[in-house]
Amino acid sequence: xxxxxxxxxxxxxxxxxxxxxxxxxxxxxxxxxxxxxxxxxxxxxxxxxxxxxxxxxxxxxxxxxxxxxxxxxxxxxxxxxxxxxxxxxxxxxxxxxxxxxxxxxxxxxxxxxxxxxxxxxxxxxxxxxxxxxxxxxxxxxxxxxxxxxxxxxxxxxxxxxxxxxxxxxxxxxxxxxxxxxxxxxxxxxxxxxxxxxxxxxxxxxxxxxxxxxxxxxxxxxxxxxxxxxxxxxxxxxxxxxxxx
Amino acid sequence: xxxxxxxxxxxxxxxxxxxxxxxxxxxxxxxxxxxxxxxxxxxxxxxxxxxxxxxxxxxxxxxxxxxxxxxxxxxxxxxxxxxxxxxxxxxxxxxxxxxxxxxxxxxxxxxxxxxxxxxxxxxxxxxxxxxxxxxxxxxxxxxxxxxxxxxxxxxxxxxxxxxxxxxxxxxxxxxxxxxxxxxxxxxxxxxxxxxxxxxxxxxxxxxxxxxxxxxxxxxxxxxxxxxxxxxxxxxxxxxxxxxxxxxxxxxxxxxxxxxxxxxxxxxxxxxxxxxxxxxx
Numbered sequence: 001x002x003x004x005x006x007x008x009x010x011x012x013x014x015x016x017x018x019x020x021x022x023x024x025x026x027x028x029x030x031x032x033x034x035x036x037x038x039x040x041x042x043x044x045x046x047x048x049x050x051x052x053x054x055x056x057x058x059x060x061x062x063x064x065x066x067x068x069x070x071x072x073x074x075x076x077x078x079x080x081x082x083x084x085x086x087x088x089x090x091x092x093x094x095x096x097x098x099x100x101x102x103x104x105x106x107x108x109x110x111x112x113x114x115x116x117x118x119x120x121x122x123x124x125x126x127x128x129x130x131x132x133x134x135x136x137x138x139x140x141x142x143x144x145x146x147x148x149x150x151x152x153x154x155x156x157x158x159x160x161x162x163x164x165x166x167x168x169x170x171x172x173x174x175x176x177x178x179x180x181x182x183x184x185x186x187x188x189x190x191x192x193x194x195x196x197x198x199x200x201x202x203x204x205x206x207x208x209x210x211x212x213x214x215x216x217x218x219x220x221x222x223x224x225x226x227x228x229x230x231x232x233x234x235x236x237x238x239x240x241x242x243x244x
Numbered sequence: 245x246x247x248x249x250x251x252x253x254x255x256x257x258x259x260x261x262x263x264x265x266x267x268x269x270x271x272x273x274x275x276x277x278x279x280x281x282x283x284x285x286x287x288x289x290x291x292x293x294x295x296x297x298x299x300x301x302x303x304x305x306x307x308x309x310x311x312x313x314x315x316x317x318x319x320x321x322x323x324x325x326x327x328x329x330x331x332x333x334x335x336x337x338x339x340x341x342x343x344x345x346x347x348x349x350x351x352x353x354x355x356x357x358x359x360x361x362x363x364x365x366x367x368x369x370x371x372x373x374x375x376x377x378x379x380x381x382x383x384x385x386x387x388x389x390x391x392x393x394x395x396x397x398x399x400x401x402x403x404x405x406x407x408x409x410x411x412x413x414x415x416x417x418x419x420x421x422x423x424x425x426x427x428x429x430x431x432x433x434x435x436x437x438x439x440x441x442x443x444x445x446x447x448x449x450x451x452x453x454x455x456x457x458x459x460x461x462x463x464x465x466x467x468x469x470x471x472x473x474x475x476x477x478x479x480x481x482x483x484x485x486x487x488x489x490x491x492x493x494x495x496x497x498x499x500x501x502x503x504x505x506x507x508x509x510x511x512x513x514x515x516x517x518x519x520x521x522x523x524x
Contacts (some may be wrong), residue, residue: 011406011407011408012483013405028520038403041454088405103513167323167324168324168325169437170439171487172368172439178368178369190366194438196437199393199434200393206387207385208441220386221387222387223299
């Protein structure tokens with residue numbers, strides 16, 4: 001399966017498989033490939049498979065998408081193609097090998113360097129740092145924000161409403177007094193699952209009394225929800241979408 | 245009404261093997277289900293003063309609010325979170341003011357600051373507020389998760405897609421914070437909420453613990469040790485064995501799967517009086 005390799009200045013930041021599932025690219029936390037940079041539009045582009053071909057579509061982004069140096073709207077991608085978005089590069093790779101890209105918990109801790117006492121960047125340093133970060137978005141144009149409303153649509157099962165707009169940091173699915181998504185069947189658990197909005201403003205679903213599944217995969221460790229995800233827990237089926 | 249869950253708690257702070265003084269502090273206020281940890285920074289004794297001021301300010305505001313729910317909030321109300329979470333955020337803002345004021349008075353403006361991580365339980369809901377790189381973790385079943393995001397230079401670089409986890413882990417800039425209490429008159433507080441389940445274990449810790457131990461090591465201790473105080477002790481001991489390069493503090497909070505008996509409660513109260521919250 002091909003994958004998209006996100007790079008910044010020759011450093012590999014992320015690898016995302018593409019094909020079976022469309023990958024949207026943008027600054028909003030609900031994209032499949034998030035690039036948090038002012039030069040990137042909230043919903044910048046997408047990569048998807050059509051009739052066995054890998055396609056890239058730019059969503060009319062402000063600063064554009066460039067493939068092998070050419071600004072594109074819709075284009076077919078080949079392995080080895082290099083997609084430039086802002087100062088980031090996305091390389092299309094077809095290698096099947098999984099290079100040891102170890103993220104997350106467990107395993108040995110890398111040898112930590114000798115660290116001095118905790119310090120705070122002083123005001124001047126911090127301003128410079130923030131300016132430097134902004135400068136990476138070079139063209140002073142900043143993509144306009146499009147606010148989308150996170151929503152849970154009930155597709156199956158007994159609940160108090162047909163859909164729920166997520167406005168709280170904590171959303172509980174269950175019978176509990178705390179629950180937003182109230183389950184009304186007799187044997188529903190107090191708290192079947194929980195969805196938390198974290199500091200990155202994305203929504204993460206995790207287990208409570210039950211282990212929910214997202215798109216058919218059980219969620220042992222909380223995962224970020226993206227538009228179109230199907231959640232199944234305690235006899236209900238919910239679709240998570242960002243509404244316009 | 246929601247059921248009030250019993251919280252078994254334990255805490256330990258240690259200077260570590262390298263430093264001469266302990267700039268970490270913690271505060272436990274089980275009567276209001278509030279637990280706070282702070283890591284101070286600054287030369288001489290200023291780091292210790294900053295973390296102690298932080299803990300005391302958070303406890304004082306929340307205790308006062310318990311007696312007087314109409315006590316005004318400091319700062320803007322945060323949308324989408326409970327009154328308890330707003331109270332906790334307000335307490336952290338007041339702690340920022342307290343440290344900032346003290347720094348100005350001492351004329352050490354740039355050298356006095358503190359991190360903070362605080363949790364308060366209200367029935368099935370947990371409110372969480374933090375600034376800096378002190379962390380909150382949760383062990384639920386076999387799943388161990390960091391609930392806070394570090395306000396550090398390397399974490400910020402990772403979020404912006406400019407540094408990988410490996411690069412961050414080997415960076416010499418790990419000690420640089422981009423947000424802390426006491427540096428400026430106002431601070432942006434990170435506020436979160438989580439569901440509380442029976443059997444959940446929450447860990448608050450300073451970076452002295454997480455620099456020495458991996459997530460897997462920490463999760464193993466929390467998973468194997470029943471008593472919260474014993475778990476805190478074992479974590480600190482392991483971090484010291486691993487080098488103890490910085491001050492180490494662990495606060496372990498566990499929601500009993502069964503109601504805790506009167507005997508256990510009394511023996512815990514004994515511990516609480518013998519081992520005062522201020523070990524720094």
